[in-house]
Amino acid sequence: MIVVGIDGGGTKTDLIAVDSRGRFLGRHRGGPSNLHGLGVQEVSRALESQVRSLVGTHGDPDVLVAACLAGIDTDAMRADLGAALHSREPRWRWLVDNDATAAWWGAFGGRSPGVVTIAGTGAVAYARTATRTARAGGWGALLGDEGSGYSVGRAAVIAVLRAADGLGPATALREALLGELRLAECHELIDHVHVEMSFADVAALAPLVVAVAQDGDAVAQGIVRRAADALVELAVAAATRVLDDGAPVPVDAAFVGGLAHSPHVRRVLRERLAASQVCRWVEPTATAAVGAVLLGAAELGLSADWTAIPLTDLVPAASEDR
16 A cells, blocks of 8 residues: 655645655655645646656555645535546545645644644644534735745735835845746736736745845835734634633644745744744654655554654754744
8 A cells, every 4th residue: 555645735735754664765756736826637637747757666555645626615515526536547546735734734843732834835723622623815916925935925015016106215135035936027916916926926036035034124125024923813713712711822833835935934933933922943753745655554453663754744844043
């Protein structure tokens, strides 16, 4: 038996394969797999192909695939993707869930209670105790996603345009963004953002914003602080909804995703979280892709030695804040 864990979002898709004893077999990284952006058929085609390339060298084994993707937010979407995947490879067992579930399993190794907050292209918090689950955020770029990479990139573009109109303070983000996008003037942002850039492209600007904030730009620092506030709010909101008389307070809170891996953002998050009486900072145990593997293993009732998985997957973010 091979267990394949998949963590897919708006920017990338990570796959990890292990055997039933937890021995690491391989990994693969693909492009985005958010269902809202690509659709069920395109995502199912890509996932089936990627899993096949990962397990194909091991003969024709029994396979369970735990596919945890951004955009799986309703039972209908879960059923649609599950049916599409089954039609492409009916011999494999497909377990379909939201990416926040995999992030929780990776962050806490299946122990509870805890709340994990994803700060990637989008943003969502997922909390779980022995008896309850809750989530906050994850509404998508058009309806929310405050604290996400997309929200940071969008806020930076807006700050540059407001400065150009004389409605906001001057900011070093102007030169940084125009240089990154290879544009000469602010008015070129209109066509470029609306025509050339996807949500993921806007989110990809977040590291640049963080770098400008680290250099001391007040506008960029304000954007990062507001993002951190929003992420902490998501964590506290989700954790509060699962607390009961038997759950310890504060609840362990882990932050994962591209934006949360920045040492600067992590430092700001820790400062904001320290004021909370509901949550306390903990380091995630493993990546969401490993979490998807653990979810699949739990479905099969397997108890394996997961220490064989490479350290780069078991330690998803730098432990040292700089």
